[in-house]
Amino acid sequence: xxxxxxxxxxxxxxxxxxxxxxxxxxxxGGYVVSRYAMSESKHLLSFGISYDVNFEYxxxxxxxxxxxxxxxxxxxxxxxxxxxxxxxMNCLRFFSHRPMMxxxxxxxxRKRLLSSGCAFFTVNVSDSENNGCTxxxxxxxxxxxxxxxxxxxxxxIEGDEILLLSEIISNVEYLSGIVLExxxxxxxxxxxxxxxxxxxxxxxxxDHLHVNNYGGxxxxxxxxxxxxxxxxxxxxxxxxxxxxxxxxxxxxSPLRMDYDVNF
Numbered sequence: 200x201x202x203x204x205x206x207x208x209x210x211x212x213x214x215x216x217x218x219x220x221x222x223x224x225x226x227x228g229g230y231v232v233s234r235y236a237m238s239e240s241k242h243l244l245s246f247g248i249s250y251d252v253n254f255e256y257x258x259x260x261x262x263x264x265x266x267x268x269x270x271x272x273x274x275x276x277x278x279x280x281x282x283x284x285x286x287x288m289n290c291l292r293f294f295s296h297r298p299m300m301x302x303x304x305x306x307x308x309r310k311r312l313l314s315s316g317c318a319f320f321t322v323n324v325s326d327s328e329n330n331g332c333t334x335x336x337x338x339x340x341x342x343x344x345x346x347x348x349x350x351x352x353x354x355x356i357e358g359d360e361i362l363l364l365s366e367i368i369s370n371v372e373y374l375s376g377i378v379l380e381x382x383x384x385x386x387x388x389x390x391x392x393x394x395x396x397x398x399x400x401x402x403x404x405x406d407h408l409h410v411n412n413y414g415g416x417x418x419x420x421x422x423x424x425x426x427x428x429x430x431x432x433x434x435x436x437x438x439x440x441x442x443x444x445x446x447x448x449x450x451x452s453p454l455r456m457d458y459d460v461n462f
Contacts, residue, residue, distance in 0.1 A: 200459035203410060203422060210395050212462040213405045213439050216432035219447060222261065223254030227451040230254060230353070231407040231444075236376035236430035237261050240351040242342050246324045246335075246363075247355035247380075248272035250282070250301075254353065254378075256308040259317065268317040269341060271324050271333070277306060326362040335366040339373055349375040358382040364394050371401040376430040384425045385417035395427070403429040409443060410458040411451045422458065438462070 205211050216233050223229035228251045243258050248270050255268045276282060282302075289298035313319070325332040342350060350373050354360050360379060367377070377398070381391055395405055407428040414424030442448065442460040450457040 200456050201416070202459045202461060203416065203420065204461050206462050208392060209462070210392055210399075211405070211408060213407050213442075214434050215406050215437060215439065216430065216434045217437075218432065219407060221447050221449070222257035224251060226449050226453050227411075227413070228253055229449060230378045230426060230428060231409065231447045232351075232378060232428050233376060233406055233430040233432040234261075235432040236351060236406075238264060239349050239431075240375045241266055241347055241349045243268040243351050243353065244338060244342070245270045245353040246272070246338075247353075247357065248275045248319070250275065250277070250305045252305060252308050252312060255317070256312060258351070259312065259315065267315070268312060269320070269338065270312075270317065271320045271322060271338060273321050273323040273331070275319065275321060277309065323359070324356065324363065325359060326366065335363050336370060339370055343373055348373050351376045351378075353378045355380040361387060361390070364390070368394075368397050368401070371398065371403060374403065376428070376432075377403065378426070378428050380411070380424065380426045382414070382424050384414075385419065385421040385423050388421060391425075398429055402431050404431070404434065406430050406432070407442075407447075408460065409448055410460060412455045412457055413451050416458075 218234040219231050220234050221229055221231050237258060243255060245255050245268055249272060255270060259266055259268050286298050286302045290296060323332045324335060324338060328334060352374055360381060384391060405427060409426040410422040411424035411426060414422060417423055440462055443457050
């Protein structure tokens with residue numbers, strides 16, 4: 200493994216609850232979250248879907264509680280000719296049926312989510328409603344107008360997450376947990392640290408950190424892409440000295456080594 204030393208940033212050292220689990224895809228698209236945060240959540244608000252709903256499907260079906268998912272992504276067009284051509288070309292390129300199988304699994308799980316009352320919105324989420332986008336506040340209002348709270352938020356929107364940070368803090372009272380993937384993290388390192396501190400002040404603590412091995416490292420040896428999980432779950436002072444955790448984490452790319460994070 201390639202070593203990443205984050206000992207200079209103690210706020211990035213998770214103090215995990217004892218009920219962490221991994222849900223979603225086996226590799227890229229899977230995240231480590233608190234079981235209690237999931238069980239307390241009435242809804243999942245998910246920004247950034249593409250053609251992978253494994254996290255959303257697992258979250259909605261994680262226990263016997265009834266919960267719904269509201270999913271946003273303008274790029275998700277399941278039956279477009281362009282997508283079909285892309286799937287077929289990938290099958291030919293890699294001499295494998297796996298791209299087609301993944302697409303069929305996506306369609307099956309998407310159908311089940313829709314039939315259980317979940318909703319897809321083919322719009323992106325940003326800091327304004329320009330260019331056909333919506334905002335976090337407006338997306339939350341779809342749920343909170345019914346006086347609902349305990350909403351779990353997942354954000355994986357390829358760099359635009361930086362546009363949502365202030366809105367997340369403004370609406371933190373509605374949130375029971377967060378999974379957030381920071382792209383170009385090394386360029387906004389101080390902003391990320393400030394954001395984690397602001398969430399902690401509001402009772403949302405860092406549960407887990409994982410370095411996405413697709414992103415590589417900056418010249419300062421800081422990760423370019425990191426995945427962070429937060430919740431209000433109880434914790435007992437335990438901290439991680441090293442990551443990843445073999446029983447929870449997996450490399451985003453199975454063809455590359457994961458990063459060994461030290462605190």
